[in-house]
Amino acid sequence: MSGLFKTYRVLALVVGVLLVVGTIGSVLKYGLPDGSTLQRLGEDLTPVWLVHGWIYMIYVVIAFVLTQRAGWPLTRFLLMMVAGLVPGLIFWVERRVASQLRDEHPELARR
Template sequence: MSRLFTIYRVLAFVVGVLLVVGTIGSVLKYGLSDGGSLDQLGEDLTPVWLVHGWVYMVYVVVAFVLTQRAGWALPRFLLMMVAGLVPGLIFWVERRVAGQLRAEHPELAGA
């Protein structure tokens, strides 16, 4: 696997996990305002959004470089960007990107 492709896959997984954890934290924080332990857990998970934001910015740069090297059109890059903002979607998009990259550009995927 090429280094860029590996970095993309790791970042996609990290962004996806942080997005899901942050979403769960927000649901607990704002959906359960009873002051219980789950509400406190939601409050404790708030910094996950900060980490997600920073990692997401790196992910966007890596996704852009990857799409440029693969010669892909802007809509594919936009789908990769949006995937980092919708909980769970990034896992599906990452699998599609990996499959398409392996099929179209095996030299970038290291296959």
């Protein structure tokens, strides 16, 4: 795999996991009574959003470079960006991007 493609895949998975963990933390923090054990766990998970934000910015840059090298339209890049903001969607998008990149540009996705 090329370094760019490998970096994209790793970042996509990390962003996806952080997004799911952050969402669960928010549901626990705001959806449960104050002071309960799970509500405190939700509060403790709040810093996950900061980490997600920083890694998401790096993900966006890498996704942009990847789409430019592949010659893909802006809409595909926008889908990749939105995927990092909707819990669970990034896992599906990452698989589609990997499949399309292997089919259309094997030189960028070589193993």
